[in-house]
Amino acid sequence: DIIFRFKERRDGKGSWQWSEFPSKVAVQLNDTHPTLAIPELMRLLMDEEGLGWDEAWDVTTRTIAYTNHTVLPEALEKWSLEVMRKLLPRHIEIIEEIDKRFVAMVHSTRPDLESKLPGLCILDTSNPQKSVVRMANLCVVTAHTVNGVAQLHSDILKAELFVDYVSIWPTKFQNKTNGITPRRWLRYCSPELSSIITKWLKTDGWVTNLDLLTKLREFADNEDLQAEWASAKMANKKRLAHYILQVTGLSIDPNSLFDIQVKRIHEYKRQLMNILGAIYRYKKLKEMSPDERAKTTPRTIMIGGKAFATYTNAKRIVKLVNDVGAVVNTDPAVNNYLKVVFVPNYNVSVAEMLIPGSELSQHISTAGMEASGTSNMKFALNGCLIIGTLDGANVEIREEIGKENFFLFGAEADEVPKLRKDRENGLFKPDPRFEEAKQFIRSGAFGTYDYNPLLDSLEGNTGYGRGDYFLVGHDFPSYMDAQAKVDEAYKDQKKWLKMSILSTAGSGKFSSDRTIAQYAKEIWNIEDCIVP
Incomplete structure (x- = not known):
């Protein structure tokens, strides 16, 4: 629907430029429950719209932002790689490629973090019988902005939970204290x-x-x-x-x-x-x-x-x-x-x-x-x-x-x-x-x-x-x-x-x-x- 509306509004104004998409669309992921929006947007841009990886990744990373709502493990979801591969094989191909490129980036630009890659990468295959996709890691790697929902919470995210990601992308992390109407x-x-x-x-x-x-x-x-x-x-x-x-x-x-x-x-x-x-x-x-x-x-x-x-x-x-x-x-x-x-x-x-x-x-x-x-x-x-x-x-x-x-x-x-x-x-x-x-x-x-x-x-x-x-x-x-x-x-x-x-x-x-x-x-x- 988002892509359809973007294209519909460009009709009659010349061909659309995908580089403009993030200036017209913002997707805010509330915790890790909607993380599949990341590989799905990549899939649509590549498989349906014909973009190459680099252009699709640029659009996706400038469109997606991630709000972490808790440090408790129940909201830092880990999904079974085996189940996802059966149900969503194309999405897993995309996630595996995101992970592969992230690992390569760390190897080339931050060799000091190589020992920490087992905890930073998106796919956890340390137990081949129970391999999982770490959805919070996928969110942090992809999103242009990551925020907590109170100042103390955001400080804990930066100092503890996502501390190594902060060293890679120090300007990515913000605080947005919740509010009520x-x-x-x-x-x-x-x-x-x-x-x-x-x-x-x-x-x-x-x-x-x-x-x-x-x-x-x-x-x-x-x-x-x-x-x-x-x-x-x-x-x-x-x-x-x-x-x-x-x-x-x-x-x-x-x-x-x-x-x-x-x-x-x-x-x-x-x-x-x-x-x-x-x-x-x-x-x-x-x-x-x-x-x-x-x-x-x-x-x-x-x-x-x-x-x-x-x-x-x-x-x-x-x-x-x-x-x-x-x-x-x-x-x-x-x-x-x-x-x-x-x-x-x-x-x-x-x-x-x-x-x-x-x-x-x-x-x-x-x-x-x-x-x-x-x-x-x-x-x-x-x-x-x-x-x-x-x-x-x-x-x-x-x-x-x-x-x-x-x-x-x-x-x-x-x-x-x-x-x-x-x-x-x-x-x-x-x-x-x-x-x-x-x-x-x-x-x-x-x-x-x-x-x-x-x-x-x-x-x-x-x-x-x-x-x-x-x-x-x-x-x-x-x-x-x-x-x-x-x-x-x-x-x-x-x-x-x-x-x-x-x-x-x-x-x-x-x-x-x-x-x-x-x-x-x-x-x-x-x-x-x-x-x-």
């Missing part, structure tokens, strides 16, 4: 808060120019704005409480702190840390006297997301959240101070209900493993405070909204490799609170299900499925300390509301309008087409 994620899903913002800014221009939100900083201490802000947040919390009652049958108190973590269930996103923290909180509440409980900050913890069908530990985490909720929510001594809810069937429509009603959101992935995240941006835009690690876009959110308005904890990305090595060497000493939470699960407090296979992932120093690869144990004490700071901050509602307003005020950078404008200018080389 304020039309959906504030104006549509939180009309009350949107009206207040428009009133105080005296314009609704922020809907298309999100940087205007910075002007809210001037009014962050204003008691009238704080009162209106609190009213809008409470309206959203009541709406969310009604929704939770509808879908779960559970009544939650809008006057409690609404603490929400909603995202794909994955061990690196550490929903397990969240529920272990909830378990420890529950145990401590049980041990308190009624007077002591009355002094605590009531909290409703909501967790939602979907687990991949064959991801057993993710499924176990979902079950654990439900089992903990079943006990906590029916405990009359505690359930005025703590509720635990698993939000069913999480999707975008549910997010439109949850995000405006949130007050604290957990973005607690192991540092260096979350490429960006966008739900963190959605929550921050809605005046929700974040507890999180220095991972993904959290780093930039914290810079924009102010470090004092972000509840930070955990190891930093450059510390993670050494911490894993220390664990292997038996140097990790667990925090007593961490051990207490795990033991409480093992005691049968939350039912008879055998959670040992899940908890075993946190035990030992090495071995498949063991050794706490995602550093839950290491980060747990600082996580609990940060949660204690949340409890104290929430007691001072004037301070909390100011922090909430400043969170929204600092979210202008995270508009998808800014992101797309950067792609257009710095990768696709296209200019604005102003509507008259």
Whole structure:
């Protein structure tokens, strides 16, 4: 279709020049899933349009760009060479030629990298029975530009994952921090808060120019704005409480702190840390006297997301959240101070209900493993405070909204490799609170299900499925300390509301309008087409 439209638009203007194709067409590969676009474009140009290799390669490499969305292996796809050869023999011929020419280029121009070619080349034939095509390598070799989706993520790509490619093509790599649309994620899903913002800014221009939100900083201490802000947040919390009652049958108190973590269930996103923290909180509440409980900050913890069908530990985490909720929510001594809810069937429509009603959101992935995240941006835009690690876009959110308005904890990305090595060497000493939470699960407090296979992932120093690869144990004490700071901050509602307003005020950078404008200018080389 792309080639057809290019040729159609040239009809009547003389014969088309294929050298013009990249100035009319940009193909952005989102992760490695669409990588076959590379050999397919080459095939069409050579086999259908009659171009030679060099001309087709020039057109293809100036047309294709590649966005890497994660450093996790599941998105750095490796496809079976045998299967591809059977299904797509011509495409494999083209891929083999791209690989051959890349290897020759390295031999002739970068002999210092020859020892690293086994990891750089596109075809991995080290195991003849399981030869694969490394799709990420094909993307990097072909694309004129490669970008990550948050500054930390892009830095990791350049310093670690693609470091040798950077030495070959130092100008090929960029950063394009993700963004979200304020039309959906504030104006549509939180009309009350949107009206207040428009009133105080005296314009609704922020809907298309999100940087205007910075002007809210001037009014962050204003008691009238704080009162209106609190009213809008409470309206959203009541709406969310009604929704939770509808879908779960559970009544939650809008006057409690609404603490929400909603995202794909994955061990690196550490929903397990969240529920272990909830378990420890529950145990401590049980041990308190009624007077002591009355002094605590009531909290409703909501967790939602979907687990991949064959991801057993993710499924176990979902079950654990439900089992903990079943006990906590029916405990009359505690359930005025703590509720635990698993939000069913999480999707975008549910997010439109949850995000405006949130007050604290957990973005607690192991540092260096979350490429960006966008739900963190959605929550921050809605005046929700974040507890999180220095991972993904959290780093930039914290810079924009102010470090004092972000509840930070955990190891930093450059510390993670050494911490894993220390664990292997038996140097990790667990925090007593961490051990207490795990033991409480093992005691049968939350039912008879055998959670040992899940908890075993946190035990030992090495071995498949063991050794706490995602550093839950290491980060747990600082996580609990940060949660204690949340409890104290929430007691001072004037301070909390100011922090909430400043969170929204600092979210202008995270508009998808800014992101797309950067792609257009710095990768696709296209200019604005102003509507008259």
